[in-house]
Amino acid sequence: MISVEEALKIVQANPHSTAVVELPLMASVGKILAENILADRDFPPFNRVAMDGLAFCFEKIDFQKITIENIQFAGEAQKTLQDASKGIEVMTGAILPLGCDTVVRYEDINIQQDGEVKFASISIAKEEIVKGQNVHVQGSDRHAGEVLLQKGIKISPAEIAVMASVGKSKVQVQSTPKIAIISTGDELVEIDKTPLAYQIRTSNAYMLSAALQQIGVEASTFHLIDEEKVLYQKLKEIIATYDILLLSGGVSAGKKDFVPAILADLGLEKLFHKVAQKPGKPMWFGKTPTGKIIFALPGNPVSTFLCFCKYVLPTLKSESKHEEVILDKDIIFKPDLTYFVPVKTYFEAGKMMAKPFLGSGSADFANLTDCDGFVELPAQKQIFKAGEVFSFVRFRGL
Ligand SMILES: Nc1nc2c(c(=O)[nH]1)N[C@H]1C(S)=C(S)[C@@H](COP(=O)(O)OP(=O)(O)OC[C@H]3O[C@@H](n4cnc5c(N)ncnc54)[C@H](O)[C@@H]3O)O[C@H]1N2
Ligand code: MOO
Numbered sequence: 404m405i406s407v408e409e410a411l412k413i414v415q416a417n418p419h420s421t422a423v424v425e426l427p428l429m430a431s432v433g434k435i436l437a438e439n440i441l442a443d444r445d446f447p448p449f450n451r452v453a454m455d456g457l458a459f460c461f462e463k464i465d466f467q468k469i470t471i472e473n474i475q476f477a478g479e480a481q482k483t484l485q486d487a488s489k490g491i492e493v494m495t496g497a498i499l500p501l502g503c504d505t506v507v508r509y510e511d512i513n514i515q516q517d518g519e520v521k522f523a524s525i526s527i528a529k530e531e532i533v534k535g536q537n538v539h540v541q542g543s544d545r546h547a548g549e550v551l552l553q554k555g556i557k558i559s560p561a562e563i564a565v566m567a568s569v570g571k572s573k574v575q576v577q578s579t580p581k582i583a584i585i586s587t588g589d590e591l592v593e594i595d596k597t598p599l600a601y602q603i604r605t606s607n608a609y610m611l612s613a614a615l616q617q618i619g620v621e622a623s624t625f626h627l628i629d630e631e632k633v634l635y636q637k638l639k640e641i642i643a644t645y646d647i648l649l650l651s652g653g654v655s656a657g658k659k660d661f662v663p664a665i666l667a668d669l670g671l672e673k674l675f676h677k678v679a680q681k682p683g684k685p686m687w688f689g690k691t692p693t694g695k696i697i698f699a700l701p702g703n704p705v706s707t708f709l710c711f712c713k714y715v716l717p718t719l720k721s722e723s724k725h726e727e728v729i730l731d732k733d734i735i736f737k738p739d740l741t742y743f744v745p746v747k748t749y750f751e752a753g754k755m756m757a758k759p760f761l762g763s764g765s766a767d768f769a770n771l772t773d774c775d776g777f778v779e780l781p782a783q784k785q786i787f788k789a790g791e792v793f794s795f796v797r798f799r800g801l
């Protein structure tokens with residue numbers, strides 16, 4: 404039986420293969436960028452007027468009386484100051500007229516009309532005006548040709564804005580792996596069915612689909628009965644179509660726990676089976692010769708979910724942050740296993756505390772509704788004291 408740390412290393416050393424696909428810009432939100440994005444122009448692309456007001460040449464004007472010779476609107480071709488002692492009214496977003504270098508906003512000037520001539524006097528002290536003020540200088544943010552975005556980052560609205568501004572209407576992203584969630588077990592019925600006395604509704608598949616949905620990943624779900632030929636045939640078809648398989652159930656010591664044997668018959672490479680953890684001991688992990696990844700998670704719902712959160716999620720999220728919590732109650736656990744305990748977190752004096760909800764074990768999925776995640780209690784210890792800090796495996800607010 405390998406340790407949690409070893410299991411995690413093996414999972415991380417065997418990432419699912421992803422292809423690069425080109426998507427329309429708006430289909431790329433949340434995906435991983437697969438190309439560097441370069442600036443096609445300077446940012447901003449011209450000397451941009453930053454405030455509505457009057458533009459002029461700082462050294463050449465008489466602050467008390469500036470004749471206005473023109474007006475420059477945003478979206479108009481650049482105009483030129485004809486007489487350096489005069490000014491041009493300008494609007495935010497307009498290109499600064501040639502010959503001007505400074506803008507004073509309308510709030511700081513008084514404009515009068517004298518017959519045909521319009522002129523302005525500046526109402527603030529000349530000392531308060533700085534040459535070049537209210538001009539967003541061309542290239543002051545980024546230069547043409549500069550790498551604006553590195554491939555590998557997760558695309559958020561901020562990156563969408565940058566890519567839109569450089570005209571990336573289509574963008575190369577890492578394809579999201581096609582995921583199949585497969586429940587096994589004769590005792591399971593669909594959730595819209597009324598179970599017989601000895602049956603249960605299949606909840607694991609919905610739990611996993613919901614977790615994937617929260618990180619923007621879709622999955623197809625399947626239910627297979629505990630029948631070797633059916634399992635073999637169906638898993639063979641699913642492996643041919645999907646990149647990652649998430650199985651739940653059928654990996655432990657039961658007479659109909661066929662999954663590990665069937666996966667071996669299908670020519671999959673077992674990378675590990677059984678981890679020194681509770682819940683999740685019977686977990687199986689492997690891959691196909693073509694690099695498709697199979698997580699065969701133990702069937703107990705809390706076990707399924709812990710293994711999913713601990714081992715599967717980090718392979719699907721571009722950035723998974725490490726969190727730690729402070730235990731607020733002593734826990735004693737003697738077996739030489741890493742113990743994952745459902746906890747409810749809360750803040751006290753700015754610290755994230757964790758209140759354990761032991762529940763009745765790894766089939767008690769209702770217990771999870773009181774919790775936000777699992778505190779990870781290392782195998783080498785038996786006594787875990789209130790006030791001690793441990794890693795936290797989150798499942799609420801993914
Ligand atoms: N003799 C032993 N028995 C068991 C061991 C062991 O080491 N020796 N391991 C225990 C542990 S730990 C776990 S976890 C379970 C896992 O067993 P399987 O992976 O074979 O899971 P199943 O037997 O198929 O089901 C276990 C349990 O979970 C329920 N289940 C399964 N699928 C779903 C689903 N989609 N939705 C809801 N509930 C599901 C199933 O009804 C069973 O109650 O084995 C222990 N036994
Ligand atoms: O893996 Mo199990 O979940 O400890 O029951």
Ligand SMILES: [Mg+2]
Nearest residue numbers: 653655657660
């Ligand atoms: Mg079993």
